[in-house]
Amino acid sequence: MQILDGKLAAQHTKDTLKKEVDEIIAAGKRAPHLAAILVGNNGASETYVASKVKNCTEIGFASTLIRLGEDSSEATLLQEIEKLNNDDAVDGILVQLPLPKHISEQKVTESVNPLKDVDGFHPISAGKLVLGLPTFISATPYGIMLLLEHYNIPTRGKHAVVIGRSNIVGRPMSILLSSNHPHGNCTVTLCHSHTQNLKELCQRADILVAALGKPEFVTADMVKEGAVVIDVGITRVPDSTAKRGYVIKGDVAFNGVAPKTSFITPVPGGVGLMTIAGLLKNTLQAYRTRQQ
Ligand SMILES: NC(=O)c1ccc[n+]([C@@H]2O[C@H](COP(=O)([O-])OP(=O)(O)OC[C@H]3O[C@@H](n4cnc5c(N)ncnc54)[C@H](OP(=O)(O)O)[C@@H]3O)[C@@H](O)[C@H]2O)c1
Incomplete structure (x- = not known):
C-alpha cells in the first residue's frame, strides 16, 4: 500500500506554477489575481478560503478576499460579482459555497463571467467538460x-x-x-x-x-x-x-x-490540498487566456 500524498503532489504543482509566475513578473507583467467572496461565518468555509488566499500568496498570485455578512442579500452578492466580472485586474472569481439559504447558488454560479470561472461551476464550463473541450475543470x-x-x-x-x-x-x-x-x-x-x-x-x-x-x-x-x-x-x-x-x-x-x-x-x-492546486492552475489558465 502506498499513500497518495496530496501535500507532496500539490507542492509539485505549486512549485511549477511559482516558476511561471516568477517569469511573468520578470517580464514586467502583473501577477495573476484571484478574488474570493465569502458570505457569512461558516467555520469550514473560513478555513478553506484562508487556505486558498495563503496558497495564492505563496506562489506569487495577487488575491482579494471580499467578506459579506450572513444577512447580505442575493442582490448585494450579485453586485459584488458583477464588479469583479468587470474588473480587468481580476482573472479568477470564486464564491465559497455553501451560501446562506436565502441566496440561490444556481443564480450566483451563473452570474460569474465564464472566462473567470476558476471553480468550473458555471454551466458553460460544465458543458464544455462533457463535450471534451478545453475548459475550467471543477x-x-x-x-x-x-x-x-x-x-x-x-x-x-x-x-x-x-x-x-x-x-x-x-x-x-x-x-x-x-x-x-x-x-x-x-x-x-x-x-x-x-x-x-x-x-x-x-x-x-x-x-x-x-x-x-x-x-x-x-x-x-x-x-x-x-x-x-x-x-x-x-x-x-x-x-x-x-x-x-x-x-x-x-x-x-x-x-x-x-x-x-x-x-x-x-x-x-x-x-483537499489537490483541490487548491486545481484552483491555482485554473487561475493561471484564466490569466493566460485573458492576456491573449
Ligand atoms: N476534499 C475536498 O477538497 C472537497 C471538496 C468538495 C467536497 N468535499 C467533501 O466531499 C463530500 C461530498 O461533497 P459533495 O459536495 O459532492 O456532497 P453532496 O452535494 O452532498 O453530494 C453527495 C452525493 O453523495 C450521494 N450519497 C449520499 N449518501 C449516499 C449513500 N448512502 N450511498 C450512495 N450515495 C450517497 C448523494 O446522492 P443523491 O444525489 O442521490 O442525493 C449525492 O450525489 C463531502 O464530505 C464534502 O465535504 C471535499
Missing part, C-alpha cells in the same frame, strides 16, 4: 486527476466506481475518468443514494472514489484487493477530546481499508 476532480497523474496511476481500461453525483465532485469526476485522455479511459459506474447493490459495485472497482460526505462509509469489505482508493469526504465529527472539539473524517474507514489497497489518499493530507 477544482476537486481536477486536483484528483493531477494526483493520479503525479503518481502515474494507470487508468486505461480500469473499472472506476464513483460514489456521489454532485455537480462539483462526483459527476465531473465520472466524466473525467471516462474521457479519452491519458489519465482517463476508465469504464465508470456512477453511484448515488438510489444505487442498489452499492457494496457489490464497489467490490468490482479498480479505482474507487468516495465523495458522499458520510464519515467512514467505505469499509474494508467493500474494497477489492489492490484497488486505488480516493477519499474526497471531509466531515467535521464532534469529539470532546479533540482540541477544536471536532475531528476531520473522510468517507473511507482508512485503518481497515488501507492495507487492502495499492494506493490510498489520507484525510487530511490528500484530496
Whole structure:
C-alpha cells in the first residue's frame, strides 16, 4: 500500500506554477489575481478560503478576499460579482459555497463571467467538460486527476466506481475518468443514494472514489484487493477530546481499508490540498487566456 500524498503532489504543482509566475513578473507583467467572496461565518468555509488566499500568496498570485455578512442579500452578492466580472485586474472569481439559504447558488454560479470561472461551476464550463473541450475543470476532480497523474496511476481500461453525483465532485469526476485522455479511459459506474447493490459495485472497482460526505462509509469489505482508493469526504465529527472539539473524517474507514489497497489518499493530507492546486492552475489558465 502506498499513500497518495496530496501535500507532496500539490507542492509539485505549486512549485511549477511559482516558476511561471516568477517569469511573468520578470517580464514586467502583473501577477495573476484571484478574488474570493465569502458570505457569512461558516467555520469550514473560513478555513478553506484562508487556505486558498495563503496558497495564492505563496506562489506569487495577487488575491482579494471580499467578506459579506450572513444577512447580505442575493442582490448585494450579485453586485459584488458583477464588479469583479468587470474588473480587468481580476482573472479568477470564486464564491465559497455553501451560501446562506436565502441566496440561490444556481443564480450566483451563473452570474460569474465564464472566462473567470476558476471553480468550473458555471454551466458553460460544465458543458464544455462533457463535450471534451478545453475548459475550467471543477477544482476537486481536477486536483484528483493531477494526483493520479503525479503518481502515474494507470487508468486505461480500469473499472472506476464513483460514489456521489454532485455537480462539483462526483459527476465531473465520472466524466473525467471516462474521457479519452491519458489519465482517463476508465469504464465508470456512477453511484448515488438510489444505487442498489452499492457494496457489490464497489467490490468490482479498480479505482474507487468516495465523495458522499458520510464519515467512514467505505469499509474494508467493500474494497477489492489492490484497488486505488480516493477519499474526497471531509466531515467535521464532534469529539470532546479533540482540541477544536471536532475531528476531520473522510468517507473511507482508512485503518481497515488501507492495507487492502495499492494506493490510498489520507484525510487530511490528500484530496483537499489537490483541490487548491486545481484552483491555482485554473487561475493561471484564466490569466493566460485573458492576456491573449
Ligand atoms: N476534499 C475536498 O477538497 C472537497 C471538496 C468538495 C467536497 N468535499 C467533501 O466531499 C463530500 C461530498 O461533497 P459533495 O459536495 O459532492 O456532497 P453532496 O452535494 O452532498 O453530494 C453527495 C452525493 O453523495 C450521494 N450519497 C449520499 N449518501 C449516499 C449513500 N448512502 N450511498 C450512495 N450515495 C450517497 C448523494 O446522492 P443523491 O444525489 O442521490 O442525493 C449525492 O450525489 C463531502 O464530505 C464534502 O465535504 C471535499
